[in-house]
Amino acid sequence: MTHESSSCVEIRDVIRNFGEKIVIERISLRVERGEIFGLLGPSGSGKTTLVKMLAGIDEATSGEISLLGVKLPKLAMMNRIGYMAQSDALYAELSAQENLSFFGSLFELGGARLKERIHYAMKLVGLEEHLNRIVSEYSGGMKRRLSLAIALLHEPEVLILDEPTVGIDPILRKSIWNELEALSAAGTTIIVTTHVMDEADKCHRLGMIRDGKLIAIGSPTDLKTRTGSSTIEEAFLHYGGERP
Numbered sequence: 001m002t003h004e005s006s007s008c009v010e011i012r013d014v015i016r017n018f019g020e021k022i023v024i025e026r027i028s029l030r031v032e033r034g035e036i037f038g039l040l041g042p043s044g045s046g047k048t049t050l051v052k053m054l055a056g057i058d059e060a061t062s063g064e065i066s067l068l069g070v071k072l073p074k075l076a077m078m079n080r081i082g083y084m085a086q087s088d089a090l091y092a093e094l095s096a097q098e099n100l101s102f103f104g105s106l107f108e109l110g111g112a113r114l115k116e117r118i119h120y121a122m123k124l125v126g127l128e129e130h131l132n133r134i135v136s137e138y139s140g141g142m143k144r145r146l147s148l149a150i151a152l153l154h155e156p157e158v159l160i161l162d163e164p165t166v167g168i169d170p171i172l173r174k175s176i177w178n179e180l181e182a183l184s185a186a187g188t189t190i191i192v193t194t195h196v197m198d199e200a201d202k203c204h205r206l207g208m209i210r211d212g213k214l215i216a217i218g219s220p221t222d223l224k225t226r227t228g229s230s231t232i233e234e235a236f237l238h239y240g241g242e243r244p
């Protein structure tokens with residue numbers, strides 16, 4: 001079922017349990033089209049679990065998630081989503097070029113268009129010189145960058161990135177963020193999980209997650225102003241109850 005909405009993502013009363021364990025505890029939020037929305041929270045707080053449901057590869061125990069007006073999970077939405085997981089899903093024995101061609105073919109990309117997209121994505125992540133190398137020879141950071149290139153390849157309307165810049169040096173991290181900002185300005189919605197506070201500051205809005213609960217939501221400036229904090233880290237500690 002589709003319906004008109006200006007929101008890109010609508011999460012309504014989502015709960016995710018693993019056995020007895022409640023990992024996501026009734027979260028509701030919206031992400032607007034073209035927004036860079038950050039999910040910030042400590043290790044184990046539920047960020048990956050939440051983005052997997054947004055990417056349609058896991059399902060809520062209860063509640064609803066809609067993406068671009070379509071209720072998830074829905075296989076047909078995969079074409080419209082670019083998902084970069086925390087662990088790289090690459091074929092180590094193949095070259096980067098072969099990995100990109102394989103993932104491109106899943107999205108029905110071929111010929112000149114595929115070539116153009118591979119060039120764009122590999123340039124963006126600074127790997128254009130390493131296109132023909134076997135992935136098993138890549139460093140950890142290079143694998144992260146290749147995973148990001150793959151997520152971007154089919155020009156998805158929604159990019160879901162789970163800690164995309166871990167293991168990436170500050171200069172390249174900056175150029176990746178510049179490009180994410182340009183993509184967002186051109187209408188792509190970007191949902192990104194992060195531990196890195198300066199990245200959190202670059203998001204248009206942030207959702208702070210702790211123990212599976214959304215403890216605060218707003219722009220970085222709002223969150224800091226509301227808590228009288230000078231940094232996002234301080235604001236997080238305030239909402240987390242670790243500061244009076």
Ligand SMILES: Nc1ncnc2c1ncn2[C@@H]1O[C@H](COP(=O)(O)OP(=O)(O)OP(=O)(O)O)[C@@H](O)[C@H]1O
Pocket residue numbers: 018021023041042043044045046047048049050086
């Ligand atoms: N398949 C699963 N079965 C059981 N427990 C799970 C499963 N997946 C995640 N969990 C648990 O859910 C909680 C949240 O994990 P999740 O990976 O979503 O956290 P995170 O905020 O992404 O952490 P990190 O920043 O370390 O990646 C953890 O306690 C984790 O052990």
